[in-house]
Amino acid sequence: MSMSSVLEKPASLLERARASYPRDRVFEFMQPRPAFDQPVDTRKGPILYVEGVSVSFDGFKALNNLSLYINDGELRCIIGPNGAGKTTMMDVITGKTRPDQGQVYFGQTINLLALQEHEIARGGIGRKFQKPTVLETLSVYDNLELAMASNKGVWSCLLHTLNGEQRDRIAEVLHLIRLTAQARQQAGALSHGQKQWLEIGMLLMQNPRILLVDEPVAGMTGEETERTAELLTSLAGRHAVIVVEHDMAFVRSIARTVTVLHQGSVLAEGSMDKIQNDPKVIEVYLGE
Amino acid sequence: MLIRRLLENDRGGQIVLLVLLALLVVVPLLSLGVSDTSVWHLSTYNVTLLGKYLCYALLALSLDLIWGYCGILSLGHGAFFALGGYCMGMYLMRQIGDRGVYGNPELPDFMVFLNWDHLPWYWHGFDMFWFAMLMVVLVPGLLALVFGWLAFRSRVTGVYLSIITQALTYALLLTFFRNEAGFGGNNGLTDFKDILGFPVQADTTRIGLFIASVLALMLGYLLCRLVVTSRLGRVIVAIRDAESRTRFSGYQVEHFKLWLFVLSAMLAGIAGALFVPQVGIINPGEFSPLNSIELVVWVAVGGRATLFGAIAGAFSVNYAKTWFTSLYPEAWLFALGALFVLVTLFLPKGLVGLAGQRKWRRTPKAALSGLPQQQEYAS
Numbered sequence: 001m002s003m004s005s006v007l008e009k010p011a012s013l014l015e016r017a018r019a020s021y022p023r024d025r026v027f028e029f030m031q032p033r034p035a036f037d038q039p040v041d042t043r044k045g046p047i048l049y050v051e052g053v054s055v056s057f058d059g060f061k062a063l064n065n066l067s068l069y070i071n072d073g074e075l076r077c078i079i080g081p082n083g084a085g086k087t088t089m090m091d092v093i094t095g096k097t098r099p100d101q102g103q104v105y106f107g108q109t110i111n112l113l114a115l116q117e118h119e120i121a122r123g124g125i126g127r128k129f130q131k132p133t134v135l136e137t138l139s140v141y142d143n144l145e146l147a148m149a150s151n152k153g154v155w156s157c158l159l160h161t162l163n164g165e166q167r168d169r170i171a172e173v174l175h176l177i178r179l180t181a182q183a184r185q186q187a188g189a190l191s192h193g194q195k196q197w198l199e200i201g202m203l204l205m206q207n208p209r210i211l212l213v214d215e216p217v218a219g220m221t222g223e224e225t226e227r228t229a230e231l232l233t234s235l236a237g238r239h240a241v242i243v244v245e246h247d248m249a250f251v252r253s254i255a256r257t258v259t260v261l262h263q264g265s266v267l268a269e270g271s272m273d274k275i276q277n278d279p280k281v282i283e284v285y286l287g288e
Numbered sequence: 289m290l291i292r293r294l295l296e297n298d299r300g301g302q303i304v305l306l307v308l309l310a311l312l313v314v315v316p317l318l319s320l321g322v323s324d325t326s327v328w329h330l331s332t333y334n335v336t337l338l339g340k341y342l343c344y345a346l347l348a349l350s351l352d353l354i355w356g357y358c359g360i361l362s363l364g365h366g367a368f369f370a371l372g373g374y375c376m377g378m379y380l381m382r383q384i385g386d387r388g389v390y391g392n393p394e395l396p397d398f399m400v401f402l403n404w405d406h407l408p409w410y411w412h413g414f415d416m417f418w419f420a421m422l423m424v425v426l427v428p429g430l431l432a433l434v435f436g437w438l439a440f441r442s443r444v445t446g447v448y449l450s451i452i453t454q455a456l457t458y459a460l461l462l463t464f465f466r467n468e469a470g471f472g473g474n475n476g477l478t479d480f481k482d483i484l485g486f487p488v489q490a491d492t493t494r495i496g497l498f499i500a501s502v503l504a505l506m507l508g509y510l511l512c513r514l515v516v517t518s519r520l521g522r523v524i525v526a527i528r529d530a531e532s533r534t535r536f537s538g539y540q541v542e543h544f545k546l547w548l549f550v551l552s553a554m555l556a557g558i559a560g561a562l563f564v565p566q567v568g569i570i571n572p573g574e575f576s577p578l579n580s581i582e583l584v585v586w587v588a589v590g591g592r593a594t595l596f597g598a599i600a601g602a603f604s605v606n607y608a609k610t611w612f613t614s615l616y617p618e619a620w621l622f623a624l625g626a627l628f629v630l631v632t633l634f635l636p637k638g639l640v641g642l643a644g645q646r647k648w649r650r651t652p653k654a655a656l657s658g659l660p661q662q663q664e665y666a667s
């Protein structure tokens with residue numbers, strides 16, 4: 001009787017600890033060097049853990065104790081006024097900016113802050129820039145080929161030739177982003193919307209587990225926007241997709257869960273309806 | 289087979305290689321096969337001049353690889369050329385043996401003059417041709433490796449990189465000027481006697497060196513084509529046009545830049561090594577920052593990122609220089625400056641861009657880039 005009560009106490013403590021720490025904690029020094037050769041550990045649900053991240057630029061806090069969890073295969077929309085820190089958050093996840101504080105984990109075990117940009121990209125996090133960036137002097141086909149997951153070392157690039165499977169994959173993505181007819185065209189000659197798609201296509205060639213998509217429909221026509229919504233929703237499930245967007249109609253059309261960022265931290269999170277009726281959110285958006 | 293594939297869709301390159309092949313036959317014939325009283329006779333002076341241009345063309349090729357394709361404007365590329373030249377010069381000095389003024393079988397004259405009693409450690413091995421040739425590529429390559437590693441790792445780009453490359457060549461200039469450095473100081477290395485046992489002044493040796501230069505340029509061209517037509521070449525262009533896109537596509541940009549920089553330095557070193565026995569001297573003046581800037585003008589005038597443009601530029605600017613300096617020696621630098629400004633303003637694609645404009649109107653696809661196209665698509 002007394003034995004069991006002794007045993008019970010630490011158990012409940014452990015449970016409480018579990019509830020407050022979504023990710024298993026291990027001492028830093030005990031962790032192996034983050035490696036992508038094992039499958040990403042998503043047993044607890046989230047594939048991306050952003051925990052207590054702060055970034056400051058000359059004293060100005062672009063991110064302020066930001067915490068965010070993205071589940072595997074989820075489609076998450078992130079909104080927030082200009083300067084809220086959305087792009088900075090992506091910079092931190094992809095290794096471009098190093099935070100002053102906080103932790104970013106890919107699955108339970110891979111510490112992204114210990115990795116360089118190219119390692120993170122190879123490991124399965126693809127990123128589309130706010131300003132569409134494709135390789136303008138290369139053809140659409142070459143853009144996709146270049147992004148394709150394969151050995152990206154110098155010597156193997158020198159000797160590389162495409163195999164049948166890789167050609168099929170390129171053809172498949174070309175079809176998905178509706179650029180099959182433009183495959184041999186220079187990427188610089190594409191319309192703005194097509195460039196956005198090509199960039200999304202390049203991300204897909206990397207076989208990412210997470211897609212970070214910064215303002216995908218900026219500058220798109222109504223019809224293009226609709227198609228992009230279709231494309232992104234079709235990608236969710238197979239990939240976790242994080243979309244930053246200002247276009248509210250677009251967000252409403254694809255969103256399941258929406259996170260509102262404001263002054264570098266999360267202001268609100270939930271369904272679109274819940275967000276729109278949240279007084280704090282209304283104040284931030286209408287107060288501007 | 290491979291050559292066919294490399295020159296596919298490279299009209300300019302085909303022309304360049306054909307011209308070089310023709311030179312390979314015609315020049316020896318006109319120089320050695322025709323009596324020197326005939327109007328068709330090619331003087332040794334002219335053979336050497338052509339040989340010099342060929343070395344410059346190889347140097348221009350090496351700069352185009354790094355500047356034209358990867359956007360890294362090295363303003364110190366002459367340093368690699370000069371280092372290759374010094375390695376060859378050291379071999380040639382050791383070949384003099386006891387035929388120098390002081391007749392010392394071991395030490396070059398300038399060391400005897402400085403009262404040195406033994407050869408500095410870094411001169412050892414240079415009496416062997418194979419060793420010297422190895423150093424011709426290794427010394428510039430190693431310098432490029434160390435310098436590039438430091439610069440690219442700290443992500444120095446653009447103007448800053450150009451300035452530090454300029455500083456690099458200037459620092460080497462000052463070092464090689466000093467007598468204590470053991471490279472002949474201000475006078476450099478000269479009074480060469482023979483190379484591989486052949487007297488350097490002999491007409492036949494000059495032809496031999498000329499042929500070696502043509503072959504080096506042809507091989508260099510094909511090697512550069514191999515690089516730029518591979519996937520590696522596309523990654524390099526991608527780095528030039530959108531560095532962060534390339535990085536976030538999973539490429540370690542620094543490695544690519546470094547690899548290319550080292551390759552480029554090695555090519556420049558080979559060019560320098562072929563240059564020295566033909567002109568008969570190497571001195572610290574070759575490190576002059578001005579040389580590196582002239583080199584940039586050749587490539588800009590010829591046209592960047594085409595490879596054959598660099599060769600055309602090296603030949604045309606140097607021909608103009610030879611002609612101009614014999615008439616108005618003082619005005620050459622002004623002419624060079626004016627040329628650079630005019631080309632930058634009116635001919636951003638250089639001479640080959642001018643020649644290619646008509647063609648591009650016919651095939652609009654190519655007009656968009658001016659870069660060689662890739663034709664390896666799946667059917």
Ligand SMILES: Nc1ncnc2c1ncn2[C@@H]1O[C@H](COP(=O)(O)OP(=O)(O)OP(=O)(O)O)[C@@H](O)[C@H]1O
Nearest residue numbers: 057061062080081082083084085086087088089130
């Ligand atoms: N490299 C930098 N140096 C200084 N300040 C920066 C830097 N990058 C971002 N900032 C600042 O950090 C804040 C957050 O910028 P961020 O680009 O993340 O905002 P955003 O939410 O993406 O805005 P937008 O909707 O306009 O794209 C802004 O005030 C911006 O000026």
Ligand SMILES: [Mg+2]
Nearest residue numbers: 086087088130
């Ligand atoms: Mg932004």
